[in-house]
Amino acid sequence: MDVLKLHYPLDNQDRLTNKTVIAMGFFDGFHKGHQAVLQRAKEEAKHQQAKLAVLTYDHHPALVYQKMSAHEKRYLTLMDYKLELFRKFGVDVVLLVNYSYHFQSQSPKMFVQNFLSRFNPVAVVAGFDHTYGGQPEDNMANLPDYANGDFKVITVPAQKLDEEKISSTRIRHELDKGRVEQVNELLGRPFQTRGVIVHGEERGRLLGYPTANVEHSEYQWLPTIGVYVVTVEIGHQKYLGMASIGKNVTFTDNGPMTVEINLIDFHDNIYGEVVRVNWLAHSRDEIKFQTADDLINQMNLDNQLTRHYLKTHPTILN
Structure with a gap:
């Protein structure tokens, strides 16, 4: 598995020539919801005979736009473990982005040009609530408009357990209550x-x-x-x-x-x-x-x- 560390603005050599399917997300926890996104991307990559790529971030995006407590700055899965989980899942390439103010401040069109199109996607996959910028409109519902038909956009619906969305926030709450059995159900491990x-x-x-x-x-x-x-x-x-x-x-x-x-x-x-x-x-x-x-x-x-x-x-x- 290759890991490309990316910083805005990108260097001209930061690109891929092989066609890819890109799964986007922070993936902290690598829970069943994340796994559903990656599984859908994996299926699409196999169908399109493309490389499976993941676009993710090197730290909490929230660090850019809010003050976080020491507790909030912690992670369910530290980076080395997250990369190991990607590798075991069969990911071919990780696009590891430094999530900075300047990265977040790109327009959606610039994000597509800078961080998607140059990595040759035939499809981009993410969860229904994934955002890729600092504005509310930088969401999956609007991504097809910015893609302009250059690649397929696939949105994965919420995964639920006990009629409640599986999320990293929910897992953190359960850990703070000591309910590790419930956490393991949400993770699938x-x-x-x-x-x-x-x-x-x-x-x-x-x-x-x-x-x-x-x-x-x-x-x-x-x-x-x-x-x-x-x-x-x-x-x-x-x-x-x-x-x-x-x-x-x-x-x-x-x-x-x-x-x-x-x-x-x-x-x-x-x-x-x-x-x-x-x-x-x-x-x-x-x-x-x-x-x-x-x-x-x-x-x-x-x-x-x-x-x-x-x-x-x-x-x-x-």
């Missing part, structure tokens, strides 16, 4: 984050439940504070775990936010490993215990619940 194993306070080891401390990027959207059933991928192997996102409130009132995972029946040294965490189920909220023994008793119950989850979902380690 487990919500996954990636981080490196670092040293922590090692309180878990003293309690009989040693934990792997996973340091995530500050730009990674995580589930809310609580305890979760997870699997952790180390290399090509998956392991069952119980994860805690929290501030260790039993031991301190001002601790930093950490992600700590006790891997069930695992005893290897994995400091420095880059791991992939699949978030499967919410077990409970974070609790401030009066004594360490109370915490150990609860962790024993968490362990039993986690093992039971594996018994009822035996394929999660495959």
Whole structure:
């Protein structure tokens, strides 16, 4: 898969000679709605014997036109993971655009000339609510007028679950509520984050439940504070775990936010490993215990619940 990094104004060499079908979108989360857009583009590319291309952006478009909080600046899928998902889907070319004020300020006609036509599309595909500029009229309904018959415009309708649109906004809301089971239904796969194993306070080891401390990027959207059933991928192997996102409130009132995972029946040294965490189920909220023994008793119950989850979902380690 080729990745072309594009900046407005484009260089003359930024173009493709092979015919393409271009799927447009930010694709944060790569959820079932995004997959429907890409699947339709993939089918069209096969029909037209064209390359499957994706036009996407290097950061939140909203950064250009509004002030965002640190939380809002986070992503469901960081760029490396998003590109991996594109590759696994069968995308041939990613047109990765720096979303700047000047890019956004193009007229729709200029956008078509600069960022579509020079990449030789026979069709352009996007979701019904996709926009490609700073004005309300820069939408899919009006794109055929700007295309002037040079390529086919395909609009994919909303994908729904429980009669509500599947969207990145909905997934972020569910993660902020800790509802990872619902998130996974919207994604069509487990919500996954990636981080490196670092040293922590090692309180878990003293309690009989040693934990792997996973340091995530500050730009990674995580589930809310609580305890979760997870699997952790180390290399090509998956392991069952119980994860805690929290501030260790039993031991301190001002601790930093950490992600700590006790891997069930695992005893290897994995400091420095880059791991992939699949978030499967919410077990409970974070609790401030009066004594360490109370915490150990609860962790024993968490362990039993986690093992039971594996018994009822035996394929999660495959």
